Amino acid sequence: MADDRLVELLRLLVPAPEEWVAEAREIASYAPADDEFGDEGDGGTHDDDRADTDQGRTDFGDADEPGEPGDPEDDGSDMWSA
Amino acid sequence: MGSAAVISRATDAELLARCRLRDQAAWHELVDRYSRFVYAILMRAFRLSEDDAREVFQEVFARTYQHLGSVRDGSALRPWIAQVTRRAAIDRLRSTRREVLSDELPEVAQVDADLERLAEAMSVRDALRTLPDTCQEILDRCYARDESYQTIADALGLSMGTVSSRLFRCLDKLRAAMHPGSAVPVGETTHG
Numbered sequence: 525m526a527d528d529r530l531v532e533l534l535r536l537l538v539p540a541p542e543e544w545v546a547e548a549r550e551i552a553s554y555a556p557a558d559d560e561f562g563d564e565g566d567g568g569t570h571d572d573d574r575a576d577t578d579q580g581r582t583d584f585g586d587a588d589e590p591g592e593p594g595d596p597e598d599d600g601s602d603m604w605s606a
Numbered sequence: 607m608g609s610a611a612v613i614s615r616a617t618d619a620e621l622l623a624r625c626r627l628r629d630q631a632a633w634h635e636l637v638d639r640y641s642r643f644v645y646a647i648l649m650r651a652f653r654l655s656e657d658d659a660r661e662v663f664q665e666v667f668a669r670t671y672q673h674l675g676s677v678r679d680g681s682a683l684r685p686w687i688a689q690v691t692r693r694a695a696i697d698r699l700r701s702t703r704r705e706v707l708s709d710e711l712p713e714v715a716q717v718d719a720d721l722e723r724l725a726e727a728m729s730v731r732d733a734l735r736t737l738p739d740t741c742q743e744i745l746d747r748c749y750a751r752d753e754s755y756q757t758i759a760d761a762l763g764l765s766m767g768t769v770s771s772r773l774f775r776c777l778d779k780l781r782a783a784m785h786p787g788s789a790v791p792v793g794e795t796t797h798g
Contacts, residue, residue: 525784527777534734534749536727540645544660545637548667552625552633 612742613735614639619680626674637667642750643684643728644691651720652695653712658702662694669694684728688721733783741776748773 539545614621614635621639624632644666648659669690677686712720734742747753747761748769755766764772 525781527781530730530777530781530784531749533723533727533730534745535752536650536724537642537646537731538750538752540641540663541660544645544663545641547664548637548641549634551637551664551668551671552628552630 612739618683622680647691651717665694666691736783
């Protein structure tokens with residue numbers, strides 16, 4: 525990889541604000557993990573965030589294709605429709 | 607040396623396993639590792655406002671923490687987080703759509719291209735993780751944090767000439783880490 529490309533990619537990932545990171549770190553202090561409270565999701569819009577691969581749903585492409593965020597329900601063609 | 611620039615050497619699989627055991631230090635490392643990625647997706651790819659991005663950022667990590675058991679293995683963690691972030695960003699944009707001009711919404715193809723670039727950037731950081739702490743520090747300060755040579759020199763107690771030569775060598779090491787077996791000897795590359 526050429527240095528220009530390497531530098532370009534290094535520049536893409538700037539640090540997130542420290543406050544944001546600190547807040548996210550604190551999540552482990554108060555948020556329930558799914559193995560304690562069951563995999564009920566968090567009431568968000570996308571119920572399939574649960575990536576329930578036990579039922580064969582591979583919403584994140586992590587059962588059949590590691591590294592491929594497959595999502596048949598969100599192919600991008602209707603991204604802005606309600 | 608600022609420890610914030612040095613990346614944990616644990617693999618995603620190791621972090622995931624430890625997080626599942628409620629290892630808070632592992633969770634902190636996971637947040638540190640993915641905070642830039644999530645931030646970049648929200649700000650660059652979806653162009654959320656800072657206020658929206660901050661809230662969505664926390665939503666993403668809250669969902670990640672809550673559903674760690676759903677991620678199959680370490681190799682799935684990055685695309686999983688990317689997908690959660692993407693969905694959360696879309697939800698936020700949809701919820702505020704009436705207040706946003708249509709030409710301010712990012713095109714789907716551009717979002718996908720941006721996500722691809724950011725995933726590639728994360729691969730570079732994977733390689734960066736294998737380098738000595740001194741290289742991680744100097745490359746991060748110069749390129750990700752956009753610090754001047756003088757600032758870096760002052761922070762690390764080096765001369766500017768040393769900063770320059772160290773950057774040169776560390777970029778070589780990073781390139782070699784990205785492509786083992788294709789390393790170019792020092793002095794045979796150009797640096798802008």
